[in-house]
Amino acid sequence: xxxxxxxxxxxxxxxxxxxxxxxxxxxxxxxxxxxxxxxxxxxxxxxxxxxxxxxxxxxxxxxxxxxxxxxxxxxxxxxxxxxxxxxxxxxxxxxxxxxxxxxxxxxxxxxxxxxxxxxxxxxxxxxxxxxxxxxxxxxxxxxxxxxxxxxxxxxxxxxxxxxxxxxxxxxxxxxxxxxxxxxxxxxxxxxxxxxxxxxxxxxxxxxxxxxxxxxxxxxxxxxxxxxxxxxxxxxxxxxxxxxxxxxxxxxxxxxxxxxx
Numbered sequence: 632x633x634x635x636x637x638x639x640x641x642x643x644x645x646x647x648x649x650x651x652x653x654x655x656x657x658x659x660x661x662x663x664x665x666x667x668x669x670x671x672x673x674x675x676x677x678x679x680x681x682x683x684x685x686x687x688x689x690x691x692x693x694x695x696x697x698x699x700x701x702x703x704x705x706x707x708x709x710x711x712x713x714x715x716x717x718x719x720x721x722x723x724x725x726x727x728x729x730x731x732x733x734x735x736x737x738x739x740x741x742x743x744x745x746x747x748x749x750x751x752x753x754x755x756x757x758x759x760x761x762x763x764x765x766x767x768x769x770x771x772x773x774x775x776x777x778x779x780x781x782x783x784x785x786x787x788x789x790x791x792x793x794x795x796x797x798x799x800x801x802x803x804x805x806x807x808x809x810x811x812x813x814x815x816x817x818x819x820x821x822x823x824x825x826x827x828x829x830x831x832x833x834x835x836x837x838x839x840x841x842x843x844x845x846x847x848x849x850x851x852x853x854x855x856x857x858x859x860x861x862x863x864x865x866x867x868x869x870x871x872x873x874x875x876x877x878x879x880x881x882x883x884x885x886x887x888x889x890x891x
Contacts, residue, residue: 636714743787762806
């Protein structure tokens, strides 16, 4: 039985979630793997038990279904051994805004924002009381770029970034680490499921490289980790500009340019 905290990973049956499971298992952490596909989860769990000797539990759940989401929330609230949440489950979007159906919008927003937020909310009070633990939320650089045309998906990922930054400000004084990871295009099944041919994308990062970079940021306790960003100062400049913008908001009067 590992003395390290158990890691609960959503969207664990493929892609980024699977690699996180492999990496944390190698580090000696026991795992709880969450995804819809029970067969794939059990195959992964058996391989990780065999390869690393850690304990791996499978918790099949469709996080867009209220009852399934509630079951995972309960586990995060009640199991004091779980000290790290990897909030990775998500879906992508194909087509512009006018091509989205009500159902596709509902599914996208529910999984990418509501489920992610509720899982973080389920574990955060317990971690804050314990004074330790970590919440990792997988966002996307698309959340910084409305120009890419994935408007609903990008909006959900902008939400993930904002939520993570806010949680970090609230929880880090209580000893809880919150990290937002912002991948660019990564070689996973999310594209195929959205009806997008990954081979039409100009640059795609290998999923192992993405997760390994994200874990360097995790070990350094970065609040925002952007593996494909080669000039780190760009992010620092953006943040400094945002802080400057906030200092220029004076709420008692409209700006001169808006006065009739």
